[in-house]
Amino acid sequence: MPLHVERVSHRYGPVAALDSIDLDIADGETVALIGPSGCGKSTLLGILGGLLRPSAGRVTLSGALPADSLNPFTYVFQDFALLPWRTVEANVALALEHRVNAAERRERVAAALALTSLADFASAYPKQLSGGMRQRVGIARALVVRPAVLLLDEPLSALDAQTRELLMEDLLRIWSREKSTRVYVTHNLEEAARLADRVVVLSRRPGRIREIVRIDAPVSDRAAIIPDMQRKLWALIRDEAATADREVQDV
């Protein structure tokens, strides 16, 4: 699903968060959004999925939405956003309940749980699961509606380094069999270098596109270039990250 961000700006009261973002995202592409904290990358993701109304500009898409998608724009959240009173299975089924019959629901949920290695945890509650398993539930819940655009908002930031490593492997494995367009917000440069086809580097407040870095190597064969790519991305954001770090927060 080709997406077009057209001169999108956003303000929170007097604070300009995004300034005139223009970006075209191709069908089936994985785009990572990186930048120093406060660059508006999560704001842009909120606008892309229709959770936030931009102060100016618009997001459009070319062509019709795929008919088999129940929720074309689907999020994976940093804090998982699971319902603690529902089991894994019921959390994954949540978005299907009001539009899919019980038989198809069971089938879809079972498939999504199998894909995310959660089949044995179907009747567990979120509090019984590790952070990594919780985010797998978040991913299963997103896959089950067959999204056209998957919007991932720092999906691995709440996880420890080893779990993060495992989930990156899972994401690559899942994405090799599922065709969606993906926008991936992160502040982790390794995630961007490993998962994305293009990395959009945003400048700090107000967020503007500073550079777009294309990574040509296929995701399955990147081990050799990842360190260089990380260095390159770090060079692009280092100074601004340092400035952001020294900034006094307006509470």
Next chain:
Amino acid sequence: MSERQPIPFRGGGFAPAPRRVLPWLVFAVLIALWQAASNTGLLPPLFMPSPLSVVKALVALWQDGTLVGHVTASLGRIVPGWLIGTAAGLAVGLAMGIFSAARAAGIPIVSALFPIPKIALLPLLILWFGIGEPSKIATIALGVFFPTTISAYTACDSVPRNLIRMGQSFGLPARDIVAKILLPGAMPGILAGFRISASVALLLVVAAEMIGAQQGIGAFVLTAGSLMQTDQLLAGVVMLSLLGLLIGWGLGMVERAMLKWR
């Protein structure tokens, strides 16, 4: 290589650990002290009867049916009063939790009326409904209504916003967001509010019965006091305590059944 010294341990204490015997022991010792003070004549029986005579009075009053009648009369006011107050409080409180307009309209009124000790309205309610049951039930319902309203809308506020945004992002219809996210998320707060409203109901039933009733534990305690039958008076108080414990235990069962996921 010098001599090896163990590192001194400094991490003890400040971690409440369960003690099985101590709580009961404290209870037993206090009652034994009280009984001893009564036996030695330190406590005059007229002003502070011994625990034994309170228990005797309690058993006698239960067996001859006196207490059963009073407890039944009190429950006959608490139950309908609490149910009416809770139903109305949940309806208003949830509306305030969900709709901005209901909240804007409701908060000033609720805040203004909440601090009024509801027993002060009993004389007015007696004028409206007569001296019989409806005025007492109405007092309890009013007393229960306000804390329930407040706990219901604050419980709605305590539902994490990100869960509601999640529901929106998955295209859930508004009624599903209310039924599947907001209400279950607010349930712990609502049930915690039930504990407060139940104790309010118990307090108000006693107060209302002391003002104008022949039957009911409040009336019984008041009569026993004016007849200087302090053993019966304390038997009534113990009955109230048991009633409160029973209600708390029942609510605990409901909480455990409804909030298994915690």
